[in-house]
Amino acid sequence: MATTDAGHPTDAHGHSDSAHGHDGHGDHDHDHPSYLAHHFDTPEQQFDSGKLGMWLFLVTEILFFSGMFCAYAIFRAWRPEVFEGCSQFLNTKLGAINTGVLLFSSLTMAWAVRCAQLEQHKQCACLIATTLSCAMVFLGVKAIEYSHKWTMGLLPAGLYSYDPANPHPVGGPNYLAYICAPFAAATVGVLIWLIISYLRGAKFQFAVAKPLLVVCLSFFGGVGLGTILESGGDDSEHGSVHVAQHDDHQHGDHQHGGEQHGGEQHDGEHSAEHTPAHAEPAVATLPAAGAMVDDSNDLAVLKRLASDATNTGLQGELKALEAQDKMSGGAITYDDSDDSSATIAASKDNVLRPSRAGVFFSIYYCMTGVHAIHILAGIGVLIWLLVRTMRNDFNRNYFGPVDYIGLYWHLVDLIWIYLFPLMYLIR
Amino acid sequence: MSAHESSREGYDFAHPLPLPLLFGVFVALTVLTVITVAQASFDFGSYDILIVMVIATIKALLVGAFFMHLAFDKPFNILCFVASFVFVALFISFTLFDNHATNMDDIPVLDDAVVVAAPEGA
Numbered sequence: 001m002a003t004t005d006a007g008h009p010t011d012a013h014g015h016s017d018s019a020h021g022h023d024g025h026g027d028h029d030h031d032h033p034s035y036l037a038h039h040f041d042t043p044e045q046q047f048d049s050g051k052l053g054m055w056l057f058l059v060t061e062i063l064f065f066s067g068m069f070c071a072y073a074i075f076r077a078w079r080p081e082v083f084e085g086c087s088q089f090l091n092t093k094l095g096a097i098n099t100g101v102l103l104f105s106s107l108t109m110a111w112a113v114r115c116a117q118l119e120q121h122k123q124c125a126c127l128i129a130t131t132l133s134c135a136m137v138f139l140g141v142k143a144i145e146y147s148h149k150w151t152m153g154l155l156p157a158g159l160y161s162y163d164p165a166n167p168h169p170v171g172g173p174n175y176l177a178y179i180c181a182p183f184a185a186a187t188v189g190v191l192i193w194l195i196i197s198y199l200r201g202a203k204f205q206f207a208v209a210k211p212l213l214v215v216c217l218s219f220f221g222g223v224g225l226g227t228i229l230e231s232g233g234d235d236s237e238h239g240s241v242h243v244a245q246h247d248d249h250q251h252g253d254h255q256h257g258g259e260q261h262g263g264e265q266h267d268g269e270h271s272a273e274h275t276p277a278h279a280e281p282a283v284a285t286l287p288a289a290g291a292m293v294d295d296s297n298d299l300a301v302l303k304r305l306a307s308d309a310t311n312t313g314l315q316g317e318l319k320a321l322e323a324q325d326k327m328s329g330g331a332i333t334y335d336d337s338d339d340s341s342a343t344i345a346a347s348k349d350n351v352l353r354p355s356r357a358g359v360f361f362s363i364y365y366c367m368t369g370v371h372a373i374h375i376l377a378g379i380g381v382l383i384w385l386l387v388r389t390m391r392n393d394f395n396r397n398y399f400g401p402v403d404y405i406g407l408y409w410h411l412v413d414l415i416w417i418y419l420f421p422l423m424y425l426i427r
Numbered sequence: 428m429s430a431h432e433s434s435r436e437g438y439d440f441a442h443p444l445p446l447p448l449l450f451g452v453f454v455a456l457t458v459l460t461v462i463t464v465a466q467a468s469f470d471f472g473s474y475d476i477l478i479v480m481v482i483a484t485i486k487a488l489l490v491g492a493f494f495m496h497l498a499f500d501k502p503f504n505i506l507c508f509v510a511s512f513v514f515v516a517l518f519i520s521f522t523l524f525d526n527h528a529t530n531m532d533d534i535p536v537l538d539d540a541v542v543v544a545a546p547e548g549a
Contacts, residue, residue, distance in 0.1 A: 042437020059511040073519050074526050096464050100457065107453040110444065110494040117441035183507065255458040341495045396441050403496075410495045417486045420460075421479040425467040 035398035043397035054404040058411050061374075065415055069366045072422065075359055085352065085361040087426035089154055091145065093229045095424035099143050099416065101222075105134030106413040113406045116389070124402070127391045129211035131409065132382050133218040135375050139183075140222020142372055144230050147176035149361070156365050157358030166354060180223065187216035209386055213308035213381075367419055374412045380407050442499050445501050452493045 031040065034079055040046035051364050076083045088244040108130040115124035153161035192212070192214045197205035299321070388394065394402055465483045470476055492498040497505050 044437040044440040047440065051500075052504060052507075055507045062515060063510045063518075066518055067517070068520050070519045073523055077523060077526055079478055092464065092467065096460065099460050103456045103460065104428060104541075106456075106490065106494050107449060110449050110452075113445070114443040114446070114449070117443040154508075325532065343520075356448055366444060401443065407495055410490055414487050414490050415496075418483050421463050421483055425463060425479060427467055427475060 030176070033397070035393070035395070042380075044400075047400045048406055049399045051407075054407050058407060060410060065370070066079065068363070068370065069181070069418070069422075072363050072367065075363060079356055079359075082356045082360055084426050087151065088214075089152075090364070091148075091230060091425045092139055092424050093232070094226055095420050097225065097229060098138050099351045100140070100421045101134050102413045102416050105131045105138070106410055108134065109409045112389075113399065113402050115392045116402040117396055119395050121389060121394070123391050125211070125386060125392070128382055128389055129215060129403075130210075132215040132379060132386065135224035135382070136183075136215055136219040136380050137225065138375060139372065140219045140224075141226040141229075142368070143176060143179040143219075143223055143228045146227030146365075147174075147179055148230060150175040151346050154361055155358070156362040157355060160354045160358035160361060162352065162354075162357065176223070180220070181215065183219045187219075190216050205329050208390055211386065212383065215379075229342050275354070364423060368423070371412065371415055371419060374415075378405075378409055378412055380406070442496075444493065448493060452489050455489055456486055458486070459489075 036043055036046055040049065067082055108127045112124050112127035112131065115127060152167055153163065153169065155161065194206065194209035194213055197209055302314060302318055305311055306318045382405060385401060388401065459482055463479060464477055497508065
């Protein structure tokens with residue numbers, strides 16, 4: 001069918017050259033417009049073929065992302081509390097703003113497709129440039145989010161080094177500068193290109209470079225927006241995290257108190273800490289409970305030093321040793337209500353344990369990072385699309401590229417629609 | 428362009444979406460985003476994830492049907508797209524079944540944060 005004239009109702013329209021040389025390649029006659037590839041009969045066939053190909057590509061994209069969503073589902077099923085706890089570190093405001101920006105860019109993209117179909121070239125170029133700017137704002141806000149987390153040590157498993165006692169360590173590298181550097185270089189490059197094309201009188205290049213400069217600058221607009229929102233949301237965000245941790249500690253203490261005998265609550269904890277250093281003599285000799293036999297002179301020295309009322313640290317240590325000695329002598333451990341030590345089971349799980357929180361941030365960086373790479377790829381093809389639109393390549397029978405890239409862009413938006421609540425809105 | 432006779436088959440197939448529809452979809456998406464963010468401040472317990480996913484799916488349907496033009500597209504394209512989600516659902520649900528069957532085999536956690544664990548028999 002493809003090489004015959006079956007699909008051409010040419011005669012009906014009075015074309016005299018029905019025996020046109022369309023079987024011979026390259027001869028674009030009146031019936032075969034320049035935008036129509038020679039192996040297609042009609043623009044509609046060309047459009048539908050391209051669109052089917054694009055849909056198949058989008059299907060592979062969905063399956064590709066589903067692997068990461070699956071990892072998310074498994075780890076969240078395993079450790080829902082880790083996801084809940086770590087999600088507090090994600091700034092909902094920034095996420096919501098980014099969602100809005102992406103939705104708006106989707107609107108402008110869909111509108112650009114409409115303009116391409118209606119041959120409103122100028123408006124189409126403006127809308128594509130707007131879409132590009134939104135993509136850059138998105139990345140700018142993302143840069144703030146990432147650099148802020150990296151500075152805090154909220155990194156993927158293995159690199160995770162967040163310390164609740166010191167959430168904002170100083171002296172680290174300026175990650176934001178590193179992220180911004182390539183974008184700054186691109187901005188300068190576009191600016192130089194703009195000036196050169198102006199000086200050389202290259203009108204088309206100048207016309208293309210103008211919106212691209214705006215696009216590059218909107219990245220820094222995004223950075224500024226992110227900075228404002230981040231600093232505004234800082235207190236509430238970290239306040240809640242610290243409160244959560246405080247609750248954890250209190251909870252842990254209560255548990256210890258409940259499980260151990262009244263006043264020995266703290267002793268139990270201390271004894272556990274000192275176990276590695278002092279356990280051996282107590283176990284080896286098995287004296288009567290509480291006798292505190294020690295082969296070396298250390299204990300006597302310790303007791304003498306602890307008799308000074310100001311030496312509270314050693315007093316605590318002595319108390320701990322006493323409690324430990326009682327336990328090792330079996331005084332407490334025979335009691336069923338006591339689990340003999342502050343084990344992992346007794347302490348409340350800390351969701352910020354590096355290996356667990358690190359897994360959350362691994363998933364977070366993986367999913368949002370791959371999404372950001374898709375945004376970057378989208379920016380690349382949108383720039384190509386902008387150039388072609390400004391060249392007036394598209395018309396009402398040939399708007400395929402705008403439509404296909406629009407589909408891709410909407411898919412990227414679609415993935416973010418799912419990512420945002422799954423990552424940022426866990427309560 | 429000389430090839431723009433309106434009655435020609437295979438030409439002038441474009442179906443530009445009306446602007447009110449595009450803006451309507453955008454407004455709906457924004458409203459749904461606001462609802463998603465707002466619901467996070469209420470505690471719905473285990474229904475939380477369900478509510479969030481239902482809202483996200485409504486948004487995805489809106490984007491798919493109108494922005495991605497699926498409501499006016501060829502059925503085969505819709506079939507491809509929807510089939511991919513069916514396979515994603517299969518993939519994730521079967522992995523989770525397996526995960527539930529073996530969820531006692533936790534990944535061992537070995538790190539320095541666990542300071543209070545006394546050695547066995549000490």
